[in-house]
Structures are given as C-alpha cells and as structure tokens.
Amino acid sequence: MAVAAEKRVAVPTRRALRRRLAPLYAAAFLQNLALWVPIEKLFMTGIGFDAAGVGLMAAVYSVVVPVFEVPSGVLADRWSRRGVLVLACLAAALSAAIGGASPNVATYMVSAFFLGIFFAMQSGTFESVVYDTLLEETGSSDDFERVIGRVRVVESVALVTSALTGGVLAELLSLRVTYFLTVPLLVAAGVAVCLFREPRLHRAEESVPLRRQLATTYRTLLQRGRLRPVIALTIAAALTMQGMLEFGPLWLVALAVPAIWYGPHWAGLTSALGLGGLLGSQRWVTRRSGAAALAGVMVACTLVLVGSTAPAVVVGAQVVLTAVVVAVGIPVTRRLHDAVPSAVRAGVASGVGTLTWLTFVPFALLVGFVSDRVGVGDAGWLFVAVAVVCGVLVITVLPTAPTAPVAAPLHEEAAPTFPPDRFLPDDDPDWPGHWAVPPAAWAGLGTEVHDAEAAAEVRTALMEMPVELRRVMVLRDVEGRPPGDVARALGISPRDEQLRLHAARGLVRSRVARHLEGRRAT
C-alpha cells in the first residue's frame, strides 16, 4: 500500500515492536523444540506400529487437520487469537504426554489427534497475529517479511536443535522420557503466548453474526480475482516444501547411499527452512528479475532430482529447492494477508492451510504410487510440474505490489434493496413488478425532529454492514467524495463503487425505516 512505500519504520517503533513480538518468538522456538521428532519412528515400532498403523495415523491427521482448521481460525477471529494459540500449546503438550505414555497403537492415535488439533489451531492464526501486531504498531505491513523470516529462522534453529538433542536424550534417558521432556517446553510456550499483548484490530470489525462471518470467510477464500493466484502460489510452494520433507529421503534410498548421509540431509532440509526465512525477507525477491531467477532455480532443482544420480548434487538440489520455496512463501503470505480484512484473517489463512492439505494428500499418494511403480526419479517429474506452475505464479504474483484489500463480492449484499414481497409478482396480470406495499413517506414521521437519533441509526447500520460496503459509503456519503474518486482510491471499478454504495444505502434505509416506522416496516 501507499503508506508502506512512504513510511519507513522508525527505530523506536521497531524496538517497541521487537519487545511486543518477543513472547511470540519464544513460543515459536519452544513449540518447535519437539524432542520426540527424531525418535518417533523408533518409539512407534516399539509399541507395535506396523505399516497399516502408520497409514491409519496419517488418516487421523488428514481428517483432524482440515476439519478443525477453518473453525479454529474463525474462533481466533471471533474470540481471541491469543486464546487459540494457548489452546494450541496445550493440545501439543497433551499430545506429547499421551504419546510418551502410550502403551499401544490406539493410545498413540489419541496423541496424533491432539497433534492434529495443535496444527489446526496454530496454522493461520500465528501469522495473522503477527500481521495484525505489525499493523497496530507500525501502521503498515511493510515489516511482515522481515518478521516472518525471523520466525522461520527461530523455528529452524529449534528444529535442528531438537533433531540433534532428541536422539542424545533418548540414548541417555529413554524414549518415553524424551516425549515427557517436551511437555514442559510446550507449557512454557503457552505461558509465553499468555505474556503476549494481543492486537485488537479484528475486534473493531466484530459484531457480525457467525453465519455471515463464515460466509465472508469462505467467499474471500474461494472467490475469483486477485486472491486466487496468491492462494494457488501458496499451495504450490507448500506442496513442494512438504513434498521435500516427506519424500526427500526417498531419493537417498533410491541412490542406496550409506546411512551416514541421512543425518546431514535432514539437517540440510530443516536448516533450509531458516535459510529460506532469511532469503524471503530480501527486497529483491519481489523484483521481476529476482522472482524470475527464483522461478528458474526452482525448476532447475527439480530437473536435477529427475536426472542426477550423484548424492551430493541431489541433496544440494533438495536443500536449495526447499530454501527457495520457503523464501517465496514469505512475500506471498504477506500478499495474502494484505488482501484480507482483519475480521476474517485467521479464518482465511487457515482455509488456505486446509486447501494446501487437501491438495497435498492426493499429491503425496500420487508421488508414492509413481515411486513404487517406476522409481523415485520419475516421480521427480511431478515435482517438475509443480515447480513450473509455482515458477509461473512466482513471476506473475511477486512483482505486483501489494494492493488495497480485496473486497468480498456482492452476491449476498446485492440482495434487492427492498424485499421482493413488496412488489407484485412477475405474473401479475395488471402491474407486474410494481409496488404491492409501497414505502411509507418519512416526512410525516418526524425525521427532521429526530435527525440526531436517525443519524445514530445510520451510524449503527454502517457499523453492522460488511466492511467493503461501509468503506464506500463512509467515503461517499459521510466524507462527501465525488463518484469515481472512491473507485480509484479503492482500486475497484466505478460500477462496483456504485453497486456497493447502493447496497450500503439500502441497508441503512432498512434500519432507518425500522427505527422510524416501528417494527411494521422493513
């Protein structure tokens, strides 16, 4: 936005911002210090997991995460983002405790269920809270890439630390104790989140019915328009990253490299998350030449995965590819948030998470199937395909400047200004489409006398209507801007401006009518 370009964040603001975000950084670190991750497969085998059990657990995730993701995002928007993040930490702590205490597959499934709840609550909400804090502290989303980049670095350091210490702890103590040791870390993460001062932006737009909020959330998510390529790119980048973390080791298996490769390979992939975080906050990433270079590197890396048989080259390509898609994901996430109003932010971000998940499951199955049949090298072509799509989207989406918030389309708001039953039906023999119940004149009802009261009704109606309509009506009718001017400022067509203004006035009219005429009229 224009503010962003003009206003550099002042040093004292930046210091205040850092102080305010500190608990979130701490929480991100503690949450990712999952000591049990490196020993999970070993532990699972110990309590009787076989291939079918692992499959069933994957099924638990694939149900729990999408089912809870959007509702938890909407809960975060309506209730409290901090509250949802604290609940997420508790779910993760519960998952680690139950997991460590699990005597069998069934109880471990319960642990997996709570881990799914953690992911659902965490994803979308964390970024939303960071974004709104930035807006509140600095008045722009300019620093978003830098802050999220830093979060990724923190997460990556925690993951590498846990990968290194988890194995050692399990060796020194026991597998179960390693799980239990994670619990206080997660509780501490919850405490850190409690210390965080939550931004209130989404509150300002509250007081909408749940049904409307859900409708706006899904509509924002699924509508055609500027948001669609941004969401597609988010999904393509996440698909590649998840794919590398999930299937990257398969290449090592196929190349029959010695076991010693696996440790550095995993360390390389997890540190690529942090590397990507640093890269993604660089300004050149969103220049046309920078975006084109990243797109080229992505496709080149996937081609290496198809063609090369040199382990070092394959590992290098995987690490670079992962770092690049993480880097790309950061400015894309900012574009997503720039385009979404605060009131539905976490819900929409979580919805993108759900879409990613829903895309990843069939993609993973396909990669698994192709690897089984013709080898992992050929499965690499699937990654090439995704990288090409991702690359094209990177070149088209990243160089565009973040624009004014995308408005929700008018399907719902474009409802008729007067209820249809106030007109004669189309098949009326005499006067189809003419008034059956004409509006009552307000002049005799004392609008002049009670102007102040009526204006208060207008204000309430403005507060209750969707923000896209409100914005136009405030600029046009409260501030008295001329027609067309507002459309230019909002980046919408003059026709859209008029439709929104009309819909907004219609809502205000109904409210004033109810006020003046009593409950009889609408």
Place this chain on the structure above:
Amino acid sequence: MNGEPGTGGTEERCVDLVEQLTAYLDGTLPVEERRRIEQHLERCEGCRTALAQWRTVVRLAGRLTTADVADVDPLLRDRLMATFLEARRR
C-alpha cells in the same frame, strides 16, 4: 396501490427502478434511461417516496462526521485515507 403503471413495453418497473436510485442520483445513467425514470417518477408515488428515502439516507449520513465513524474501523480508515491522498497526488 400507489403506483400508476404505464402501458408501454418500455415502462420502467418499480422493482427495477429502485435498484437504479443511486445511479440516478449520481447522474451516471444514459440520457434515455434517465428520461424513462423521470417519467416513471412523475406518475408513481411509491417510487417518489423511495427516492425521497434515498435522499434522506444520504442527508443523514452527511450529518455524521469523520470522527463519528473513525472508531468503526480506525486502522482501515487510516490506510484508506493514505491511499486516497496518494491517488490524488498522482
């Protein structure tokens, strides 16, 4: 019944006319369309009332000040105004 419907096939129907009120007040309608609406308004008390209500809504909204609605949406407003000023400068 307050309306006095016309007889011609091009007669504006009330249900359609009320959706044109904002465009009519903005003065962005083609001349022909505007003329038809004015003819309809002359004959139809219901639509005249609807137009009067529309004008009242605009007048009432005009009584509000920027400060009245500032707390409705403070941040979005600030961002919006900045964009607005920027757009004007260009």
